[in-house]
Amino acid sequence: MKQLFIFFLLFIISSSQAQYSSASFLDWIDDEHYLERRVDKNNDKVLAKVNAKTGAAEMPYKHISPGSKIMAALPEGFWISYNSPHSKDYELVIISKDNNLYLFEVASKKMRQLTSNTETEKNVTFSPDNKHIAFTRLGNLYTINLESGQETKLTTDGSDLVYNGWASWVYYEEILGRSSNYKAFWWSPDSKQIAYLRFDDSPVPIFSIYRSAGVHGELEQMHYPKVGDPNPLVSLGICNLATSKTTWVDTDKELDQYIAWPFWTKDSKQLLFQQMPRDQNKIELLLANPKDGSTKKVYEESRATWVSFFEDIHMLEDNSGFILRSYKNDWYNLYHYDFNGTLKTRITDVKWRINTIKKVDEKKKVVYFSGTGAVNTDLHFFSVNLDGSNFKQLTKGTGMHEALLSPNNSYFVENYSNINTAPSRVLYDNKGNKIRSIKKQETPEFSPKRHHKMELFRVKSSDGKFDLPVIWTLPKNFDKNKKYPVVFSIYGGPDAGGIDDSWRGWRGNNLTRMGIIVVSVAHRGSGKFGKAGLDYMHRNLGKWEMEDYFAVVNWLRKQSFVDADRMGITGSSYGGYLSAMALTYGAQYFTHGIANLSVMDWQLYDNVYTERYMDTYEQNPNGYDQASVLSHVEQYTGKLLITHGLMDDNVHVQNSIQLIDKLQDAGKEFEMMFYPNERHGWGGPKGTHARKLKESFWSRSFFTTE
Incomplete structure (x- = not known):
């Protein structure tokens, strides 16, 4: 819903360039009509309401978006931001001004102040019935009754160490995800209860970060559990709004485990939640009774390597159970379980990746989902009956097929492209029958003098088990009789994907414009080869990624136009780690590299992420030592x-400092650049500086004779 609000907001209040971009299909109006941008007989750009079945268009069509309506009604001095909370019908909007919350009623144009304090309310969220909002403030969970304005403090023990409904850092980063914005509470569908996680960071060690501003500087302290460190204490509570009392869910307080990702049943009578031991090799789904906190296990999955939380469980509206997207057979497939833990149907049985459940039509008992299909660099749209019958691939042709279903699933609009074909928009019915083309962007005729050719191909891994997807971008005026440097541009983290068959244009990038071949590779642990490929990374971070990159380097060396003495690699975060590994552990293959904001030793990173793949250092000392860039400094040349x-x-930054210390002691030459007051990535003037610095590095390294 928030995404839709952002779309309408940008559509109305941005410049005319945003209103009239190259896309023509804008959105569905209802199940039978969509909104389109067209040019009328006077060559003016107008909106059209198009009948999906007949193609008949009402043009010009006067469309007043929610964003436009809200902006027009707001009193002077108030404005909405891209993330302003709103009711489902957009008739109520929460606006933050001067650190206080205001309720704006769009129809009546009434503005009412809800809070008056100096502290910030975070993650303001409407109840499903739009009668309340919930938020956190200073570690406590609150609600406000929007009719009476009554504020209720649901918890009282929030502090610098205890947070109710607000995630501890490691949960935010590694379990709930950055998109949560630390939010750790969930309304029940009937708006009468709120489930929330309570965190106690007192066992978690403090890591200090130095801010250099001012005369004396200052320390910023955060609770950050590194490998082997204690985790925050976590409890799951369910608060009844009628009594403001919390019932604590029955979980084993003595067990070192993770608790997360709750999903309410549609009747609000039970809460499905997940728990996982610290080893992260088993996951349990349990049903909690909000009245007494008792639990019942309904599902368990384990694996010798690791398992992951289920982030997209679909709870069925009729309360008959849920749909699970699980890796249990080495590939993501869909399973229908009831709340007694009985497998009702194995909905799919495919040997390729199912990416997302797009929609479930419970009346017709049809599941719509996206997945790669047989080619692991593709994306397609599929449907299947809830009982597993009538499996259909609704999109055809090599490449990426993004689908947007109409509200009642009668039609979908496909956004299609591949590496050699510019995007097009096509309308289909829900059986996959083409109705009409909406927009086709012409693929420009390739010109070697103006364009940078992109090609997708595969290279066999050194053990012969995987055909690794590779994309390279060649400089314009490419000449096979010349010698070109190469730069691998990578991220490379577990299950990170990274290669798909989509249109990127032939404009190239800063490196190809310098005369460099740019290469991207999906290694065996990228997720392109299912869980069997990912499992290679268990207790072996850095090893198999490197081995697969070495295989591509060996292939490149056989190309007459590749200069093996100018073999570069660059990446950030996990990609920075692999870049540093390539210049040390892989010094026989890579000659130049840029490592940005990189992990250099896995003992220095957080425990949830690292132990998922590596176990603890005590359990896997050889694996940690092998995976550490610091262990291979002597090989750096x-x-x-x-x-x-x-x-x-x-x-x-401790990571980079420890590598620099090792390099200096070993008498190795290198370059470094630190950015004061910047975090894990940055823009602005320092972003411009970093970009120019990197371009200069490649220019000096590859094209300047010393």
């Missing part, structure tokens, strides 16, 4: 640029 933000609160 090339040229490495290290960059890092000095206030990085995710991958601490």
